[in-house]
Amino acid sequence: MDSTPFQTKESQDLKIETHEMNQVKKVIGVVSGKGGVGKSLVTGMLAVNMRRKGYRVGVLDADITGPSIPRMFGLHRKAQGSEHGVLPERSSNDISVMSINLLLENEEDPVLWRGPIIANTLKQFWTDVIWGDIDYMFMDMPPGTGDIALTAFQSLPVDGIVIVTSPQDLVHMIVKKAYNMAKKMNVPVIGLVENMSYVECGDCGKQIKLFGESRIDEIAEELGTKVLAKMPIDPKIAQLCDNGEIEKFNHIALDEAAKYIEEKYSVEGK
Numbered sequence: 302m303d304s305t306p307f308q309t310k311e312s313q314d315l316k317i318e319t320h321e322m323n324q325v326k327k328v329i330g331v332v333s334g335k336g337g338v339g340k341s342l343v344t345g346m347l348a349v350n351m352r353r354k355g356y357r358v359g360v361l362d363a364d365i366t367g368p369s370i371p372r373m374f375g376l377h378r379k380a381q382g383s384e385h386g387v388l389p390e391r392s393s394n395d396i397s398v399m400s401i402n403l404l405l406e407n408e409e410d411p412v413l414w415r416g417p418i419i420a421n422t423l424k425q426f427w428t429d430v431i432w433g434d435i436d437y438m439f440m441d442m443p444p445g446t447g448d449i450a451l452t453a454f455q456s457l458p459v460d461g462i463v464i465v466t467s468p469q470d471l472v473h474m475i476v477k478k479a480y481n482m483a484k485k486m487n488v489p490v491i492g493l494v495e496n497m498s499y500v501e502c503g504d505c506g507k508q509i510k511l512f513g514e515s516r517i518d519e520i521a522e523e524l525g526t527k528v529l530a531k532m533p534i535d536p537k538i539a540q541l542c543d544n545g546e547i548e549k550f551n552h553i554a555l556d557e558a559a560k561y562i563e564e565k566y567s568v569e570g571k
C-alpha cells in the first residue's frame with residue numbers, strides 16, 4: 302500500500318458538502334509548485350475570461366496566508382453576513398469572490414495561524430459562504446504542495462487543476478511535484494500554463510526570452526498533459542492588477558486555455 306499521506310480512498314471519504322444554498326458546477330484549482338510565478342494572476346484572468354463568456358463565476362482564494370485576489374479585483378470592502386452565512390463580494394463584472402482579506406479587520410494584517418485553523422478557514426469558504434449558483438469556481442491555491450493544498454484536494458470536489466510555472470532551471474522538478482500530488486489525490490491535471498515566457502519588444506515585436514529557452518513542451522509531453530498557454534511578461538497586466546482592474550485586461554494569452562476548459566468541463570445552460 303502507498304505509504305504517503307495521500308491515500309486515494311481516504312481522500313474521497315473526507316469530501317465535505319457545500320452550503321445547501323450553493324450549486325457549484327465545476328471547481329478548477331490553480332496551483333504552482335513554488336511561489337511568485339503568477340498563479341493568482343492566472344486564476345484571476347481565467348475567471349474574467351469565463352465571465353466574459355457569460356458564465357457565473359466565483360473565485361475562492363485558498364491562499365489564506367498570501368491572499369492577493371481581492372486587490373486584483375479592486376475589492377476592499379468587508380464581506381457581509383446574512384442569517385444563512387457569509388456573502389461573497391462581487392466584482393464590477395459580477396464575479397463572486399471570497400478571501401480571508403475580505404474578513405480581516407485590516408487587509409494588511411498578517412494571518413498568523415497554525416495549519417489546522419487555516420485548513421478550517423478554507424473548508425468554511427466552501428461550507429459557510431453563500432455562493433449561490435456558480436458555473437465555474439476558480440480556486441487560487443497556496444503555492445507548493447503543503448498542508449492547505451492537501452486539505453483542498455481532500456475536502457473539496459476539485460474537478461481539475463491548472464499548473465502554473467515559469468521558465469526556470471528547477472521547473473521540471475517543481476512541475477512534477479505538483480503534478481504527482483494531483484495524481485496521488487486523483488485530481489485530473491487540465492494542463493500547464495507557462496507564465497513569464499518572454500517579453501515582447503515594444504518596437505519590433507520580437508520575443509525576448511528573459512529566462513532562456515522554455516522546456517515546457519518537453520515537460521508536458523513527458524507527463525502526458527497539455528501546454529494551455531505561454532504567457533508573456535506584460536507590465537500593463539501588472540499595472541491593472543495593482544490598480545484592482547484585472548477585469549479590464551485585453552490580452553489573448555489565456556483565451557485558448559479558457560476555451561479548452563469550457564469545452565472539457567462544459568456546463569449546462571449559462
Ligand SMILES: Nc1ncnc2c1ncn2[C@@H]1O[C@H](COP(=O)(O)OP(=O)(O)OP(=O)(O)O)[C@@H](O)[C@H]1O
Binds near residue numbers: 367369443497536
Ligand atoms: N505575465 C506577467 N506580466 C506582468 N506581471 C506579472 C505577470 N505574472 C505575474 N505578474 C506580477 O507578479 C506578481 C506576482 O504574481 P501573482 O501574485 O499572480 O503570483 P503567485 O504565484 O500567485 O504568488 P504567490 O506564490 O505569492 O501566491 C504580481 O504583482 C503580478 O501582477
